[in-house]
Ligand SMILES: [Cu+2]
């Protein structure tokens with residue numbers, strides 16, 4: 092290790108230190124710098140969304156509405172949802188880690204369309220600004236789901252402005268997806284066949300397909316909501332001859348697959364972590380690679396499971412329930428594959444691996460409760476209650492953020508060239524896991540008891556579980572704050588990172604940390620399957636090349 | 639006041655037992671498999687922990703096809719069991735028994751109005767007899783709401799512009815929450831009420847003690863009155879069969895439409911015929927019926943539907959269109 096440290100300590104030019112001007116950042120076409128720009132953007136919105144979560148949980152500590160009036164509370168949870176979903180979760184792993192890593196992993200100098208990549212970031216920021224302005228300017232109280240005719244006819248507030256923000260950010264998502272697809276198709280290094288691609292790349296390929304195919308639908312739906320609100324065109328409001336349930340079909344046609352935009356990249360991260368920290372080829376590589384695609388396709392066929400009790404016909408409900416069961420199978424098998432990868436591995440519990448294990452834990456709960464919700468006879472009781480709230484936080488917050496944080500900790504040395512303190516980061520991972528479960532497990536009980544979601548005030552008998560949930564949220568908040576602190580600290584004081592601190596396979600580890608501007612000194616040639624760890628002990632040739 | 643357990647909702651309807659049985663089956667399965675996976679994980683973590691910094695895992699050769707088939711097949715079979723069981727419960731919850739007593743529910747920002755078979759009305763309260771199947775026909779006057787009674791495991795969206803239905807049979811006397819489960823604007827969390835499940839004789843006494851219109855009072859005219867005052871009778875009268883179809887016996891029958899299709903005349907069809915008559919034209923008639931869209935409230939539309947439902951087919955003891963319908967029996971009086 093010491094040799095590599097000195098090697099990378101040389102005053103070497105890399106993508107971070109070659110130009111420090113502001114313009115060199117704001118006009119950059121380097122995928123690595125754009126990833127950092129995204130990291131800054133999404134961190135801001137995560138912090139804002141998190142702050143709202145804190146206020147929501149504070150209000151819910153008592154059954155009465157003592158902190159905020161109802162319309163303020165409603166604006167808080169609406170904005171919390173919108174910021175977290177459209178401006179944090181959807182871009183999080185793809186736009187930060189994907190942006191940074193996909194060119195490195197396929198051995199390319201950059202993404203296929205570097206300028207479009209920068210445009211994506213600007214679209215994201217413009218969209219986010221619209222939404223942020225609308226928030227300061229009165230906000231909206233429709234819920235992030237914008238159900239009609241509430242959103243089209245009855246809601247006051249900045250529905251249009253917020254919708255425009257989401258609309259614009261949607262294009263950023265489409266363009267990122269397009270960029271990834273073209274890059275993965277056209278820019279792989281010599282010898283890097285499809286089935287030598289890391290699973291992180293496969294996951295992003297599947298995610299990109301959803302982004303490109305699904306996002307236009309939500310864009311059109313948003314336009315229709317706007318037109319209905321302004322001109323009463325009669326699509327969604329029965330008063331003007333529209334169908335209110337039509338909106339739900341259109342909305343979930345995008346928003347169900349959007350769940351996979353959030354979870355598939357996280358699964359890709361977990362596949363990388365599990366194999367690296369077992370130092371062993373992943374079990375069922377082909378299955379995991381192709382199941383990402385299967386999930387992407389199947390994900391488009393199950394939107395109706397959000398409408399079991401919305402007046403959709405019994406036949407339609409039955410079909411959607413049936414199809415939803417099929418999505419569960421590949422997800423379950425992925426969990427088995429990760430578990431089986433540990434078998435006869437060399438397992439070490441570094442911080443990223445703790446997040447990977449945490450992911451498996453919360454994903455089990457999120458997934459299994461998802462199966463319950465897809466079961467018609469249970470959904471009729473728990474739909475639109477805290478059971479749903481708990482379920483999707485387990486999948487989207489628990490699993491997706493565990494994946495994001497795990498990935499962050501794994502590639503942080505590559506991105507910044509610095510190591511972070513090992514012990515405190517492990518403590519933080521455990522705190523996040525505990526805080527998360529204490530926050531959201533009680534919500535399953537609340538949901539089965541019948542507490543509806545989006546309630547500003549609630550029946551007194553629900554208080555105990557709500558207090559527990561709010562207490563857990565405090566712990567979770569600390570858990571999320573710790574990485575912010577020590578990661579920022581590491582930028583200046585962290586030990587310099589070697590090219591391959593984890594002894595991982597993969598092209599991104601074969602270049603220096605942080606990588607040079609054009610990623611590789613010489614274009615790498617791939618001669619091996621992915622995750623080709625040697626049998627038993629590390630070969631001496633593990634000293635990274637290109638440093 | 640509410641029969642509470644801190645972890646589990648009361649079981650107060652026939653449906654609640656069915657939903658809970660399925661839930662416990664799935665919960666048991668979920669816990670079993672989660673623990674199994676966690677146990678295997680922990681075992682591997684300990685057994686294969688890294689003992690030397692340069693150590694790497696073993697390269698395994700060969701295929702584990704049997705293992706893969708097993709761990710794909712078992713979840714698949716279990717998922718199918720859940721699906722069929724769940725669909726079975728759902729079908730039962732969707733189909734009201736033929737003898738269910740008919741109640742109407744109106745959602746509006748932010749209150750529930752309930753109408754009993756005899757026309758009595760309540761707001762945010764709902765008195766029902768125990769042991770009697772009760773069918774709810776529901777509509778909203780503004781946005782989408784959702785009528786939920788956790789103790790009954792009952793939940794159904796309440797939509798503007800059309801009717802949805804739900805049914806239940808209460809099994810335990812007591813008081814239970816009614817919640818609005820679909821976010822519906824500022825005071826969504828105040829759109830709550832109480833359902834009072836009573837012994838049938840208590841229910842009858844309650845109905846009798848409430849005066850003509852019930853606790854919520856009544857300004858809504860009866861269907862028979864509306865049928866005259868809104869001038870339906872100018873066209874729909876037994877003697878002028880040329881202008882408009884005779885409505886006696888139309889409810890529940892198959893109606894032949896212009897263009898060849900047929901529809902069953904249910905509540906949603908009658909509603910559409912009144913509010914949007916041009917949408918479906920009865921075969922052999924001119925589209926001359928005016929729309930009554932802005933002239934009738936949701937409650938008045940329901941009164942007209944109730945009235946039309948009660949119009950007996952010709953020959954069967956029905957009087958003229960202006961005759962008052964038979965007073966419906968108070969549910970629970972049989973038991
Ligand atoms: Cu979904």
Ligand SMILES: [Cu+2]
Nearest residue numbers: 818820822826
């Ligand atoms: Cu509501």
